[in-house]
Amino acid sequence: MTHNPSFRPPLLIISHFPPPVHGFAVISEAMSREIKTWRPVEEFNMARPARVSLLKHMRQATAVLGICAALVSRRRRRCDEISMGVNGGVGQLYNLMIAAVARLLGFRIVLHHHSYGYITRHSRLMAVLCALGGAKLEHVFLAHSMARQFQARYGNTQVAHVLENALFVPPTPALDRPPGPLRIGLLSNLSREKGLYDFLATATLLREAGLDAEMYLAGPAGTEDLGAINAAVADGLVHWSGPLYGAEKDAFFAKIDLFLFPTRYVFEAQPTVIYEAMAAGAPVVAFDRGAIKEQVQDCLAVVDQADDFARRALDIIAPLSRDGAPALPEKARALHAETSQKAALSLRRIYGGPPSL
Incomplete structure (x- = not known):
């Protein structure tokens, strides 16, 4: 041969x-x-x-x-x-x-x-x-x-x-977000361990503080959590879209200004959903679980697991609601792009790909 x-x-x-x-x-x-x-x-x-x-x-x-x-x-x-x-x-x-x-x-x-x-x-x-x-x-x-x-x-x-997961989340086009209140979102399998109740508590504190913000939920929910979601929707506290995929999920990230991810899941690693938010220009406030602190860096904040997430989020969101933060969307996209490029080079080193992109 x-x-x-x-x-x-x-x-x-x-x-x-x-x-x-x-x-x-x-x-x-x-x-x-x-x-x-x-x-x-x-x-x-x-x-x-x-x-x-x-x-x-x-x-x-x-x-x-x-x-x-x-x-x-x-x-x-x-x-x-x-x-x-x-x-x-x-x-x-x-x-x-x-x-x-x-x-x-x-x-x-x-x-x-x-x-x-x-x-x-x-x-x-x-x-x-x-x-x-x-x-x-x-x-x-x-x-x-x-x-x-x-x-x-x-x-x-x-x-x-x-090898960061950012490589496997494609960038999304930069869209002009319409003027109006601060739009804050959570997309996940909605449950206590994935931050549902911390998100609802944050929405309650924002309303009590009189801050101009709209809260958006997306994702499936189990029977035991539907009551809390439906009550919050009926009260006008949140908007809920149910499960979203493909273009609908992209549209969700395109419309929000800030992504909250108060996960309590003990085995959380590096959630792809955080990179999806950043790729769309939405900075993140999340609990410090797994590798999330290294993932989020200073775009925008990571909350210690022992802290009250809703109150810490209120402190972070209040100045954004009043003054805005026009540089944050570009900062989020830049962090995603930089991390993705590093990961692409790392993958090529590991498996013998061409040395340059």
Whole structure:
């Protein structure tokens, strides 16, 4: 067989891909799409959705066994790199199985971390995965702070890269926001842990202070939270759009002046929705969870988890409501663009892409 020096074997990306549509899967799909612009890629989907948990794990285990078998055949075709998204909880057993086979076959192994679940709390499975990977194991984190916290918990023995999710959120056109009151929004899966009640409390304080602001909610809500939302809508406290996708979601971000994200989710990492707000020119006020402080920087503010979010937000919003902040939309877009460019260069360094954009 004649050797072709220009041949480059595909990168094997093992992760969750849509459907179902969730942050982990969407980011994996976007990363794969970006890498395909300069090198071949082959995708392997670990996700096997099912209504029953036991059935889901049976399907997932079967899929992982198939992936392990595929690694053997791909190694014979000179493939030598895998990129793998890390599961949370028990799902790390599947990462362990794949990493064990990949190491035996001599693959370069790159793990992508999207969760703080095993950083906030020690995971024996993650500790075993780190030990099993050996010198061939590399890690990709969402932020430098995430890398430091991971290494403090599991030891600084492997290569660490940083790749921000900003790369996978495209910029949106700058639109002139119409004059009027300050427009403040929250888009999420509306629940207590995702900041719904802190947002409603902020709306109440703004009204009591007599500030000129309109509050916009978007996203699905569970039955237990619909009462609070409907009551706030009936009282004229907020506007609620329900779930938004595609152009409707873009229109939501285009109309708001400020994005609040008072997440209390203990495993929050680097929310894509914050980059979506910034890409549209909306600065952010959020709770300090996961890598959010490094993500938001000074555009606009991060609130300590021990603080009363609504009262801190009132202090931040009051001068904006009175005086405005015309430089903030451009500042938000610039921060998103700068972070996205850094991430693009980082991704190319990790997987051997062209050195310039």
